[in-house]
Amino acid sequence: MIKIKFGTDGWRAIIADDFTVENVKRVAYATALWLKQNFENPSAVVGNDPRFAGPLFADVTTRVLASEGIKVYRAENTFVSTPMISLGTVRQNASAGIIITASHNPPAYNGYKIKASYGGPATPDDIEKVESQIPDTIELSLKSLDDYKKDGLVEMVDLEQMYITHVENSFDLEAIRNSGKEWAYDAMYGAGQNVMQRLFPEITMLHCDHNPGFEGQAPEPIQRNLQQFEDVIKMSEGEIACGLVTDGDADRIGLYDQNGNFVDSHHILLLLIHYMYKVKGQRGEVYSTFSCTSKIQKLCDHYGLNNTVTKIGFKYICDLIVNSGKPFMVGGEESGGIAVDGHIPERDGIWIGLIIWEFMAKTGRSLTDLIQEIYDIVGKFAVERYDLHVTEELKQQIIRNCKSGAYKAFGSYNITRSEDLDGFKFFFEDGSWVMIRPSGTEPVLRVYSEAPSSEDSFKILDATKAVLLG
Known part of the structure; x- marks a missing residue:
């Protein structure tokens, strides 16, 4: 039996290789x-995203939990998003939520x-x-899902409708x-499609x-994966x-403006702070991770808001919320994982997208105009990134150099x-910076840079790469 290890956001493995019914039983137990x-009186909400065999693995999880006397609220929908599971967990007053997804x-x-x-x-603790109690082997006598329903241990719930009602009560959809x-949406064959x-x-x-195969592409909302969507927007002129x-699983977001330019999470975070503070009159804490733009601090200073910078990973933001x-x-x-007040302490791509659409609808402004409003306060900027594939030996040497202050x-x-x-961020005279952070699982160095333009950011990345790989 394989040793099952949870990463930063759940356990993930290749279907039919390590992600099997037997291993899911072990984790569910x-x-x-x-x-x-x-x-x-423990209870859990259980569902799955659109991936291959999702319902099978969600049913197995449900039956294992029910066999241990745990009340399960099973999503009746063919698939659901991670935010729907999180919202359902709160609404059903459940002890936990479980979603079968590889995001x-x-x-x-x-x-x-x-x-x-x-x-x-869930907290790392x-x-x-859970991880420490995963058995090496498992022998369970499980009844059918219908039998557990008859026993009152499994109750089917419509998480999709629950989520839609929450959206309808929280947004001015008529304004949008x-x-x-005109609006456009790319689900990447993911769990947001039915709701939208x-x-x-x-x-x-x-x-x-x-399409459980996602046409062979990882459903990650980054620019290189979105060329077809980008073309559709550009062709709309x-x-x-x-x-x-x-x-x-619809918890991460990507955006495009009317000219087909990709709008990254750094800009989205700034737009949210700007809208919620200036237009909606809200006040509260801002939390951003170490790899986010320094302009967040500048905008928070401008508005008198407190920004706390955390280690990289949404779990640190959730802990503070x-x-x-x-x-x-x-x-x-x-x-691309962002949370706001008035919702769950969870990343939610659809929710964040609707806030931006509402901002545009209520002000009558274009996304480009709204971003310019941000630039007028904090200055223009771009954050770019390289992933440097290096030997483990060189990776460790570079980290030692960063720690010892070898780079001047x-x-x-x-x-x-x-x-x-969380990594090493080096600032330059004009406020630009480069950040070096090793991957915890691969011989990869992630190198980020912020500067007034993409061109300037790439120049910094190239100069840094030349020194690191010397």
């Missing part, structure tokens, strides 16, 4: 033990994510408790629909049918005001100060 140890991983993968009772990622603006087709049946839709993209005891406004990470400059860019919260 450990989850059941953890639930029984920590909750008086934005390639189609050969599936996975198992655990959500806490507050509707966000709780994941460790009647704005005179029900909410906005008239808009331009791409990859909104059930400005008719489409904004394009929204969500990943496989849930446990800081302070009013919360916006929190997010560079990779990267080419003509002189280092004035550095930070090492």
Whole structure:
């Protein structure tokens, strides 16, 4: 039997290789033990995204939990998003939520994510408790799903409708629909497709049918994966005001403006702070991860808001939302996972996209105009990234150099100060920076740079790469 290890956001493995019915049973059994140890009358919400064999693995998980006397609220929908599971966990007052998903991983993968009772990622401590109890082998006598339903241990719930009702109660959808603006949405064959087709049946839709193979592409909303969507927007010649993209389980976001330019999470976070503070009059804490743009701090200073910078990973943002005891406004990470007040402490691509659409509809402004409003306050910027594939030996040497302060400059860019919260960020005289962070699982160095333009960012990346690989 393989040793099952949870990563930063669940356990993921290749279907029929390590992600098998037998191994899912092992993980579900450990989850059941953890639930029984920590909750008086434990219950769980269970569902799956559109990946291959998702319903099979979700049913197996449901039956294992029910066999241990745990009440299961099973999504009756063919597939659901991760935010739907998190919302369902809160609404059903469940002890945990479980979704069978590999998020934005390639189609050969599936996975198992655990959500806490507050509707966000389970803590690393709780994941460790589950992981430590996964048995090497398992012998369980399971009844059918129908039998557990008759026993009252399994109840089917419509998480899709629950989510849509929550959206309808939280947004001015008529303002978006009647704005005179054209909208577009790319589901990447992921779990957001049904909700968006029900909410906005008239808009331009791409990859909104059930295709568990994702046409062979990882459903990650980054520019290189979105060329078809980009072309559709460009061909509309400005008719489409904004394009929204969500990943496989619909918790991450990507955006396009009316000219077919990709709008990254750094800009989306700034737009959210700007809208929620200036237009909606909200106040609260801002949380951003170490790899996010420094302009977040600048905008927060401008508005008198507090920005806390965390380690990289949404779990650190969720921890602050849930446990800081302070009013919360916006929190997010560079990779497209963003949460806002008024919803669950969870990444949600559709929710964030609808806030931006509402912002555009209510102001009558284009996305380009709104971004210019941000630039007028904080200055223009771009964040770019290289993934450097290096030997493990060289990776470790570079990290040692970063720790010892060996680097004084990267080419003509002189280092004035550095930070090492999660990786190593080196600042230059004009406020631009480069950040070096090793992958925890691969011989890869992730190198990020922020500068006034993409061209400047790439120049810094190239100069840094030349020094590192010397």
